[in-house]
Amino acid sequence: MKFKEIVLTGDRPTGPLHLGHYVGSLLNRIALQDEYEQYIMIADLQALTDNADNPVKVRDNVIEVMLDYLSVGIDPLKTTIFVQSMIPEIAELTILYLNLVTVNRLQRNPTVKAEMQSKSYGESVPAGFLMYPVSQAADITIVKGTLVPVGEDQLPMIEQTNELVRSFNRTYGKDIFPETKALASKVGRLPGLDGKAKMGKSLGNAIFLSDDEQTLKKKVMSMFTDPGHLRVEDPGQVEGNMVFEYLDVFDTNKVKVAELKHQYRQGGLGDVKLKMYLFEVLNELLTPIRTKRAELAKNREAVLQILLSGTKKVRKVAMETMNQVRDVMHLNYE
Amino acid sequence: MKFKEIVLTGDRPTGPLHLGHYVGSLLNRIALQDEYEQYIMIADLQALTDNADNPVKVRDNVIEVMLDYLSVGIDPLKTTIFVQSMIPEIAELTILYLNLVTVNRLQRNPTVKAEMQSKSYGESVPAGFLMYPVSQAADITIVKGTLVPVGEDQLPMIEQTNELVRSFNRTYGKDIFPETKALASKVGRLPGLDGKAKMGKSLGNAIFLSDDEQTLKKKVMSMFTDPGHLRVEDPGQVEGNMVFEYLDVFDTNKVKVAELKHQYRQGGLGDVKLKMYLFEVLNELLTPIRTKRAELAKNREAVLQILLSGTKKVRKVAMETMNQVRDVMHLNYE
DSSP states (O other): OOOOOOEEEEEOOSOBHHHHIIIIIHHHHHHHHHHHHEEEOHHHHHHHHHTTHHHHHHHHHHHHHHHHHHTTOTTTEEEEEEEGOOOOHHHHHHHHGGGSOOOOOOOOHHHHHHHHHHHOOTTTHHHHHHHHHHHHHHHHHTTTTEEEEEGGGGGHHOOOOOOOHHHHHHHSSOOOOOEEEEEEEESOOOOTSSSSSOOOOTTTOOBBBTTOOOHEEEEEEHHOOOOOSSTTTOOOOTOOOOHHHHHHHHHHHHHHHHHHHHHHHHHHHOOHHHHHHHHHHHHHHHHHHHHHHHHHOOOOHHHHHHHHHHHHHHHHHHHHHHHOOOTTTOOOOO | OOOEEEEEEEOOOOOOBBBBHIIIIIIIHHHHHSEEEEEEEEEEHHHHHTTOOOHHHHHHHHHHHHHHHHHHOOTTTTEEEEGGGHHHHHHHHHHHHHSSSSHHHHHHHHEEEEEEEETOTTOOOOOOTEEEEEEHHHHHHHTTOOEEEOGGHHHHHHHHHHHHHHHHHHHHSSSSSOOOOEEEEESSSOTTTOOOOOOHHHHTOOOOOOOHHHHHHHHHHHOOOOOOOOOSSSSSOOOOOTHHHHHHHHHHOOHHHHHHHHHHSOOOOOOOHHHHHHHHHHHHHHHHHHHHHHHTTTTHHHHHHHHHHHHHHHHHHHHHHHHHHHHTTTTTOO
């Protein structure tokens, strides 16, 4: 069977999106939507695997994330955005896949292992959490996704998906599902304001796309620079200085950044002045996003309707896929 | 919340039903259908957890099992019979339940442990198999079942279901689901023809409800009696003699059975004569079932329609249950 390239990507709605998402995935999606058929899934059920006791947070963030998508320029006419829990076929396919993978194989998944450690579940790993690579395989294959933008730490998930695809196709004698390729993202991970390796929703080190101007300024002013750079006239260090890290990523005026680095290294450029400059760069980027977001937020019902309409479209695709699955598995009673 | 008593029971469609099912569950269901609202689920998806590579067997036996049900007197006007795979809400609920149970808890389930050993999976337990108590909890609770007829070895499954029910109701702050009670079946387990503790579909020691007269006779003639009872005039042993075990269960003429036992113990009653008597008893029981089955089997399409109609009814109930679940979990987007 010949499959066309289809991009599947998504986010867990556990908080609003931040600059790390912007450079790490959103920009990429804005480019991909012109090139490929693209689906973005808001993974509410996956968010519940470790937020089972906090469904309101998940629900609220579904719309926040939608607002983020639309305000950065993800175009619902080009990209189909949908919500996971409204596609029951994903649950059905997950259940079928669970028969094609062993418990041991799931426990050996490096991504799951690492995440289990970081969440310090100890002996009490929820079954749903162990299973989530299987659920992801169903997310991807229900729309016959062939391209999944992932970070390096997520490569084992792609491998797991392809193992299931091969096992399913082999067991039921027909190439229902395509194998999936990882689309490595072009930009590396954006570090947090505090200099930690990763900007994280819940780490308190993130600039959210929805932050207002004042919050943005406050956050930029709190950024980790060079702790040895005490007086304006002191020479400062550029390496490991978050302000320069961000300027490298966000300032399109590379000559200006080079000048600032030179000046900072020499001494004579104070952190406050430098940060004000970064603030301006970021504010220029974020102002139109913020404006559009505020506009969209006035009519949340309309935003929900966009999500529901995308979901309806995916439901059709998913039902078609499940019909094929039922056919080869002899589960087609009607 | 006050819940009415609802019986949920079912079978895995991995082979036609036999006399063990007849005395162990079918008779019970025929009685229960007059007393309670009763659902019988044909668990095709559960059958696939250890038959993933043989879906045709599962599919074929769905209709065989239906024929067995209808021919013994399960009345589709009183009992709702449905097929598991056509209720996607069960898969959806299973996925949600998986977040409320730990992997360790599932691995400690005594029923699953015993079955894993008997299937000698070793290190390669399919994830779907480990999860099946969760799936069963979804089967039961999707119709809000409160009474589940089980053997003693299945009590841990009921316990697992109630743990999930309590956890769900507590986590989402509303008593959506009732707890389930085990209905211990009145009759013990029917041993196999060979004297083994259990009559099993795949053990080669079963009399199927669909066996023809000749097969029945041949099977009865092969039954394990007293290996020391070589000549007609020898005294024979009644205990552990399968023919007497079966007569105790199936012959309503208890005086006659007592006489035969006496004669057998004294000597002078040959195995062939004794077995011919049991054959007649069983044949009298099975002839009307066989006749009805043959009649029904002429129109398999009509039998399928009965199943689909029951399934449609359950689908409505399941959708209503899932709507309540979506409400309390804030997954109600529409």
